[in-house]
Amino acid sequence: MDLMNKVATTALLGFVVSSMMAMGVGFTVGQIAEALRDVRLVLLALLANFVVMPLGALALDRMLRLDEPLGVGLLLLGTAAGAPFLPKLTELAKGNLPFAVGIMVLLYVGTVGYLPLVLPCLLPGVTVSSEKIAGWLFLLTLLPLAAGFALRAWHEEVAARVKPVLDWVTNVSLVPMVLLLGVANVDKIIHIFGTRGILAGFLLIALGFGIGWMLGGTGVDSRRVLALGTGQRNIAAALVIASESFSDPSVVIMIIVVTIVGLLMLIPLSCPPFQVAGA
Numbered sequence: 001m002d003l004m005n006k007v008a009t010t011a012l013l014g015f016v017v018s019s020m021m022a023m024g025v026g027f028t029v030g031q032i033a034e035a036l037r038d039v040r041l042v043l044l045a046l047l048a049n050f051v052v053m054p055l056g057a058l059a060l061d062r063m064l065r066l067d068e069p070l071g072v073g074l075l076l077l078g079t080a081a082g083a084p085f086l087p088k089l090t091e092l093a094k095g096n097l098p099f100a101v102g103i104m105v106l107l108y109v110g111t112v113g114y115l116p117l118v119l120p121c122l123l124p125g126v127t128v129s130s131e132k133i134a135g136w137l138f139l140l141t142l143l144p145l146a147a148g149f150a151l152r153a154w155h156e157e158v159a160a161r162v163k164p165v166l167d168w169v170t171n172v173s174l175v176p177m178v179l180l181l182g183v184a185n186v187d188k189i190i191h192i193f194g195t196r197g198i199l200a201g202f203l204l205i206a207l208g209f210g211i212g213w214m215l216g217g218t219g220v221d222s223r224r225v226l227a228l229g230t231g232q233r234n235i236a237a238a239l240v241i242a243s244e245s246f247s248d249p250s251v252v253i254m255i256i257v258v259t260i261v262g263l264l265m266l267i268p269l270s271c272p273p274f275q276v277a278g279a
Contacts, residue, residue, distance in 0.1 A: 007184070011177045015170060016084040017144045022166035023087045023101045024148015025159040035098035036106065041222060044215040045103055048208070048230045049081035050114055054122070056207045060200050070197045072123065072246065073254025074204060076238040079118055082107030083232030084141050085263065086225070088170055092270040095224035103229050105145070108137050111237050119241065126245050133237050140236055178263045181256070188253040189260070201258030205231050205265050231266055235259045 036042055057078025061071035082104055090100035116128040152159040182189070192198055212230030216223030235255060242251045 007180060011173060011180050013140065015088075015173045015177045016140050018166050018173070019088045019170040020084065020141045020144040021148040022163060022170055023097070024145045024150075025152045025163045025166065026148070027098050027101065028152065029149055031098045032102045032105070035096060036102040038217070038222075041217050041226075042103075042106065044217075045107070045212075045226055045229065046110065048211050048215050048226065049107055050079075050110065050118075052211050053081070053204075053208055053230065053233075054079045054118065056211075057204055058122070060203055060207075064196045064200050066197060066200055067195055067250070069246070069248040069250035070192070070195055070200070070254045073238070073242065073251045074197075074200050074258065075122060076119075076241055076251070077201075077233040077235075077255055077258055078204060079115060079122070080111055080234035080237040080241075081114075081230075082109075082111050082137075082234045082237070083229070084234075084236065085232055085266075086229045089228045089232070089266055089270040090225050092267070093224045093228065094221075095228070096219075096221040099222060100225045100229065101145070103225060105142070107229065108141065108234070111234055112137065115237065115241065126241075128241055129244060132244065133240050136236050136240055137234075178260070178267065181260050181263075189257055191250075191253060192257050197254055197257060198261060201254075201261040202265070204233075204258065205262040208232070209266070209269070228266060228270065232262055233259070 054075070057075045060066075061074055066074065084104070086104045087097060087100050090097055112130050112134045115133060116130045119126050119128050148159070151162065189198075209227045209231035212227035213223050215230075216226035238255045239252060242255055246252075
């Protein structure tokens with residue numbers, strides 16, 4: 001099981017890095033900036049992720065009366081926005097990819113500044129290191145994304161040849177990565193059964209998807225992006241805080257389980273014929 005966990009973690013890291021670099025070689029910085037020119041839509045994305053989702057996590061924790069570690073894990077995910085899976089799921093859903101990349105980066109940067117300010121108020125006694133969160137997010141997503149942008153800007157022909165390879169890697173690895181995560185953490189998933197933790201995770205993801213869809217404007221493309229981007233949560237940031245600030249392993253277990261539940265819910269919704277109404 002330890003070996004399986006290492007393989008699953010490696011697959012996850014490989015998927016995130018390859019998908020981020022694929023997005024970088026596929027678009028220019030100008031295209032991403034242009035996609036974020038709708039100030040109202042950007043503000044609604046921030047509202048959904050940094051106001052509605054934390055409040056939703058708090059409400060679910062109290063309503064379902066979760067054990068304290070499970071409630072903490074749910075709250076960490078509720079406050080951590082900017083999931084690295086957003087561009088790939090947006091691509092599967094045929095959504096607005098430049099907008100998805102721009103929103104993901106915006107939520108990542110916002111999360112780094114948001115968590116150290118908000119979590120000590122929601123969880124007294126918790127200290128959050130923004131440097132460690134920023135470091136992990138930079139290495140896993142922003143650095144490969146920037147490398148992709150640079151390659152496209154300086155060597156466009158090379159970028160054009162690399163893009164299909166990166167797309168193939170991310171497409172082929174997506175489903176096996178989710179299965180690996182599930183198999184490697186089956187003991188953790190079983191541990192959560194009977195605690196209402198899985199139900200809480202399902203409801204949090206469903207809340208995020210629904211809120212994102214409602215606040216995503218009039219265009220189906222932007223609605224898909226905001227629904228997927230709000231439904232997914234930032235596992236990297238949540239795990240950094242959980243491992244640094246809490247000794248109870250149930251906090252980390254809750255984060256992993258909810259992330260798996262989220263992917264199992266959102267991948268089918270991103271693919272025909274299961275795309276949401278209006279696709």
